[in-house]
């Protein structure tokens with residue numbers, strides 16, 4: 067159990083966690099889905115995008 071917790075804390079503070087140079091907050095990665103135009107006129111399909119969210123853009127992402 068103790069080893070598991072240690073691994074988790076290392077993961078959070080490790081290479082995966084990038085921080086914003088502007089606000090200093092750690093980015094949270096959020097998957098967003100948006101409609102984008104397809105090849106045929108009037109057709110749309112969904113596009114998934116991973117967005118890095120910090121204090122600078124959280125209002126834009128979360129609305």
Ligand SMILES: [Zn+2]
Nearest residue numbers: 086089120122
């Ligand atoms: Zn920021």
